[in-house]
Amino acid sequence: MHVFERWESEIRGYSRAYPTVFASARGATMTDEAGRSYIDFFAGAGVLNFGHNNPRMKEAIIAFLEADGMIHSLDMATTPKREFIQAFVDTILAPRGWDHRLQFMGPTGTNAVEAALKLARRVTGRSTVVAFSHGFHGMTLGALACTANQYFRNAAGVPLQHVIRLPFENAPGGGVDALRQAACAWEDPSAGLEPPAAVVLEVIQAEGGVNVASREWLHAAQAFARHHGALLIVDDIQAGCGRTGSYFSFDGMDLDPDIVCLAKGIGGFGTPMAMNLVKPEHDRHWSPGEHTGTFRGQGISFVAGREALRYFEDDSLMGEVREKGATMRTALQDLAERHPAHRFAVRGRGMMQAIDVHDGALAKDVARRCFESGLVIGPCGSGGRVLKLIPPLTIERDQLDRGLAILGDALDAAIREAE
Numbered sequence: 452m453h454v455f456e457r458w459e460s461e462i463r464g465y466s467r468a469y470p471t472v473f474a475s476a477r478g479a480t481m482t483d484e485a486g487r488s489y490i491d492f493f494a495g496a497g498v499l500n501f502g503h504n505n506p507r508m509k510e511a512i513i514a515f516l517e518a519d520g521m522i523h524s525l526d527m528a529t530t531p532k533r534e535f536i537q538a539f540v541d542t543i544l545a546p547r548g549w550d551h552r553l554q555f556m557g558p559t560g561t562n563a564v565e566a567a568l569k570l571a572r573r574v575t576g577r578s579t580v581v582a583f584s585h586g587f588h589g590m591t592l593g594a595l596a597c598t599a600n601q602y603f604r605n606a607a608g609v610p611l612q613h614v615i616r617l618p619f620e621n622a623p624g625g626g627v628d629a630l631r632q633a634a635c636a637w638e639d640p641s642a643g644l645e646p647p648a649a650v651v652l653e654v655i656q657a658e659g660g661v662n663v664a665s666r667e668w669l670h671a672a673q674a675f676a677r678h679h680g681a682l683l684i685v686d687d688i689q690a691g692c693g694r695t696g697s698y699f700s701f702d703g704m705d706l707d708p709d710i711v712c713l714a715k716g717i718g719g720f721g722t723p724m725a726m727n728l729v730k731p732e733h734d735r736h737w738s739p740g741e742h743t744g745t746f747r748g749q750g751i752s753f754v755a756g757r758e759a760l761r762y763f764e765d766d767s768l769m770g771e772v773r774e775k776g777a778t779m780r781t782a783l784q785d786l787a788e789r790h791p792a793h794r795f796a797v798r799g800r801g802m803m804q805a806i807d808v809h810d811g812a813l814a815k816d817v818a819r820r821c822f823e824s825g826l827v828i829g830p831c832g833s834g835g836r837v838l839k840l841i842p843p844l845t846i847e848r849d850q851l852d853r854g855l856a857i858l859g860d861a862l863d864a865a866i867r868e869a870e
């Protein structure tokens with residue numbers, strides 16, 4: 452670790468939590484330079500939905516490289532880009548009857564959120580955005596203004612403005628009625644509230660502690676947006692792309708977002724890509740090249756991302772996700788029941804499941820023990836008190852079971868020692 456400690460910025464985070472040097476990875480297994488292997492329940496924070504070095508994608512990328520394919524092209528028209536777009540339309544948009552346009556931008560999630568906010572403000576001519584407590588939308592200033600976590604906000608160095616934050620469904624003061632009442636405040640002409648440009652939300656707040664919004668609450672948020680002429684922006688950057696057992700986290704809920712932000716998993720291989728789905732009536736407000744970026748789509752990501760879309764041509768992977776998700780949930784519930792005095796809460800959907808141990812120090816200790824026993828797992832939520840499980844969707848069942856057993860043993864041991 453010497454090179455990292457000597458030369459890399461103080462900002463480094465995960466290399467402190469997982470203090471080893473990883474050398475290779477395949478599927479849901481990461482191997483360090485000492486030859487020790489770890490089961491990956493973190494999947495690059497939701498990037499590696501299809502596993503490390505997915506063989507189908509690797510093969511397609513190698514063929515693409517050998518053919519001297521277009522690796523970089525700004526946003527010029529290229530063969531891999533056309534194949535990705537067409538596959539996305541055929542596999543994801545057409546079955547849902549959607550006509551959204553695909554906007555590419557710089558390749559990280561925060562870029563997608565920035566573009567969505569900019570467009571919503573352009574379309575409505577307004578500046579205020581409604582976001583929610585515990586929401587996480589990225590680190591650049593516009594997205595950071597929507598991100599709730601104070602630790603991240605404190606690093607901004609400038610006021611983070613033009614966002615009004617309401618409580619998320621399961622937060623103190625939250626809930627469907629609370630959201631409806633809060634929304635009523637805008638009805639009062641003397642409330643001093645500017646009509647909003649957008650309502651931006653995660654259907655499942657991933658970094659915020661795996662808080663799952665109900666269909667009813669989401670519809671209340673959508674109704675609020677519609678009533679005030681604001682755009683509904685769904686940030687599906689971590690919960691989308693198959694994580695919950697369907698392509699979008701809101702599939703089957705009859706939600707009608709104006710903009711959907713996607714990133715992380717859509718590049719398929721761990722290669723970066725971000726993309727917004729934008730209703731055409733909003734998209735026409737952009738002028739050519741107005742929201743630019745050097746890496747607006749990238750050849751290898753298009754090739755791997757196109758392969759990833761094959762997993763959505765039928766229901767076999769999504770069926771597996773729902774089954775494996777149920778296994779994860781049962782294991783966490785058993786764990787919570789083993790320690791009734793602690794009143795641990797289990798939350799999640801599909802293969803994003805979590806156990807809230809209500810104590811950041813305990814969660815950190817459990818994650819450390821897991822790491823020592825060969826499992827990579829990341830805490831999230833307020834003070835890091837929630838252990839979030841997001842293994843690759845393609846993880847083998849026996850590996851999933853082994854990982855869950857390691858987690859169970861680690862939590863049992865951490866509690867025993869603390870008592």
Ligand SMILES: Cc1ncc(COP(=O)(O)O)c(C=O)c1O
Pocket residue numbers: 496558559560561562564587588589590653657658686687688689690714715
């Ligand atoms: C829901 C959500 N939105 C936005 C982001 C920001 O993405 P990135 O870190 O790629 O900028 C994240 C990252 O974790 C996220 O989970």
